[in-house]
Structures are given as C-alpha cells and as structure tokens.
Amino acid sequence: MVNLSQKINRSRPTIGITGPDKGGEAAWLFTALGIWIAGGKPVHVTPARPRTADGLQGLVIGGGADVDPTIYEQEHLLNDYLQQTIRQPNKNVLQRVGRFLSWLYFPALFFFRKLLSRKLTFGLDKARDHLELQLLDQAVKKDLPVMGICRGAQLMNVYFGGTLHKSIHTFYTEAPNPASILPVKVVEVKAGSKLQHILCADKLDVNALHKQAVKEPGANICIAAWEPNGVVQAIEHTTLQYMIGVQWHPEYLPQKSRHRKLFKALVQQAKAVQAQIEEQDVLDAIAAPREVYNEIEKQGK
Numbered sequence: 001m002v003n004l005s006q007k008i009n010r011s012r013p014t015i016g017i018t019g020p021d022k023g024g025e026a027a028w029l030f031t032a033l034g035i036w037i038a039g040g041k042p043v044h045v046t047p048a049r050p051r052t053a054d055g056l057q058g059l060v061i062g063g064g065a066d067v068d069p070t071i072y073e074q075e076h077l078l079n080d081y082l083q084q085t086i087r088q089p090n091k092n093v094l095q096r097v098g099r100f101l102s103w104l105y106f107p108a109l110f111f112f113r114k115l116l117s118r119k120l121t122f123g124l125d126k127a128r129d130h131l132e133l134q135l136l137d138q139a140v141k142k143d144l145p146v147m148g149i150c151r152g153a154q155l156m157n158v159y160f161g162g163t164l165h166k167s168i169h170t171f172y173t174e175a176p177n178p179a180s181i182l183p184v185k186v187v188e189v190k191a192g193s194k195l196q197h198i199l200c201a202d203k204l205d206v207n208a209l210h211k212q213a214v215k216e217p218g219a220n221i222c223i224a225a226w227e228p229n230g231v232v233q234a235i236e237h238t239t240l241q242y243m244i245g246v247q248w249h250p251e252y253l254p255q256k257s258r259h260r261k262l263f264k265a266l267v268q269q270a271k272a273v274q275a276q277i278e279e280q281d282v283l284d285a286i287a288a289p290r291e292v293y294n295e296i297e298k299q300g301k
Contacts, residue, residue, distance in 0.1 A: 058270030061152030153245025160218025
C-alpha cells in the first residue's frame with residue numbers, strides 16, 4: 001500500500017516560470033526543460049497569461065528586459081505595483097491563433113537568439129514588472145522557493161529595497177564584457193553560502209548575457225558570487241528558506257551538472273512545500289468526520 005509521503009514524492013510540484021509576451025521562447029523552453037529534468041512541472045506565466053502564486057510550489061523569474069529604474073529610484077512606485085491587482089487581459093480569437101502560430105517560428109528564433117539579443121534594444125516591460133513583483137510578493141508571504149535568472153535576480157534585489165547598476169560597461173575597461181550563452185566567465189562563490197552548498201564549488205564557469213547588475217543589496221540580501229572586477233553574479237536571501245538569484249543563465253547549460261543543481265535544489269524545496277500542503281489537506285479531511293461526529297454527539301445530549 002502506498003502511503004502519503006510516497007505519493008507526494010512521486011508527484012511533480014508546480015513551478016511557475018515568468019517571461020515576456022513577445023520573444024523569450026528559447027528561455028522558456030530551456031528553463032522548462034531544466035525544471036522537468038529536476039522533477040518539477042513547469043507552467044508558463046506572462047503578462048498576457050497571468051496567474052497568482054496560488055497552486056504554485058515554486059517560482060522562477062526569468063531573464064529579459066531591463067527592470068524599470070523608477071521602481072528603485074522612487075520608493076512609492078514599488079508599493080503602487082504591489083497594491084495593484086493582476087487582471088486577465090481579454091484575448092480575441094485572432095490573438096489566440098497568432099500566439100499559436102508564433103511557436104512555429106521557434107527554431108528560427110532559437111538559432112538567431114544570440115544575434116537578436118545584441119542588435120535589439122528590449123527597453124522596459126512595465127506590465128511584466130508589475131506581474132513579477134506581485135508574484136514575488138506572494139511567494140515571499142507563502143515562503144515559496146524562488147530562483148531569479150538575470151533580470152529575475154535584479155528584480156528580486158529591487159523588491160527587497162536594493163538598487164541596480166543601469167550599465168556595467170565601466171567595469172570592463174581593461175577587457176571587453178563577453179556575451180555568450182556558453183561559459184565565458186569565471187565567478188567566485190561565497191564560502192558558506194547557500195549557493196556554495198548547492199553547487200559544491202568555490203568557483204564556477206558561467207555564461208553572460210546581461211548589461212545590468214546588482215549595486216546595493218536589499219534588506220537581508222547578501223552577495224553570493226561575483227566576478228574578479230566586483231560585478232555581482234549571484235545573491236541570496238539570508239532568512240527565507242530558498243530565495244536565490246543568479247546573473248547568468250543556467251537554463252542554457254543543461255549539459256553542465258553544476259548548473260542543473262540549481263533547478264534540482266529549487267524543485268526539492270518545492271517538493272517540501274508540496275508535502276506540507278498535501279499533508280495538511282489530508283489531515284483536515286481525516287479530521288472533518290470526527291468534528292462532525294462530535295457536533296452530532298453534542299446535539300444528542
């Protein structure tokens with residue numbers, strides 16, 4: 001007979017993966033692959049297809065457009081974003097068909113991704129800022145495990161009151177800042193950090209697609225990895241169970257076991273959340289008949 005813990009271990013926790021409405025197909029597919037290999041169930045979340053953290057056991061805030069600088073330059077804007085309600089936009093039939101057809105272009109988008117990322121200016125995506133800040137706020141309140149990737153790590157720092165370098169080009173005066181989905185940088189991992197415990201490494205080869213980085217860490221945020229020139233490459237929360245942000249893109253390095261460990265650690269933490277939720281549901285279901293019986297017994301007396 002299969003007990004409750006065995007059933008929970010066999011099931012996949014649901015992990016939300018955020019992204020933009022336009023573009024980002026390669027990032028979504030590879031991040032979803034990383035979550036699936038690690039034992040999770042990936043769910044795509046975008047401004048056009050929003051959702052709350054209800055039903056999620058974990059969250060990945062993906063890379064993409066720059067975080068709106070006014071959010072960390074004007075304190076009231078962060079509160080404004082958090083107080084707004086996420087609304088499901090109306091989509092007509094043509095929009096739904098267009099979204100479906102856009103997936104047919106995925107192979108071309110993937111092969112030209114590197115070229116496009118250098119030539120295009122992504123600008124800001126305020127709708128996505130709003131969605132992800134709401135999700136992050138809910139995840140923090142529920143103590144769900146969260147991993148931020150590139151933009152996601154930056155947004156995480158902003159949520160906790162930190163700031164960003166709008167451009168990191170001044171850090172690379174002696175050598176250019178390389179940009180590649182392949183490992184082109186070596187970063188140092190902080191001794192004793194959660195990240196070091198997960199990776200089992202003091203140094204790590206990482207890829208690089210970013211042009212911004214964490215400047216001042218937010219409340220209870222510590223720097224967990226950095227480049228020799230001081231550019232922050234990873235952050236983590238010091239009191240929450242699992243809140244880690246990395247500046248690189250581990251989803252594009254599925255062949256590297258150490259990068260897969262980030263997804264595995266997230267999913268394992270999500271399974272612990274799932275176990276707590278499901279176990280409590282079962283206990284409540286078992287307890288309900290006894291409560292009903294006691295009420296009937298009281299009425300009989």
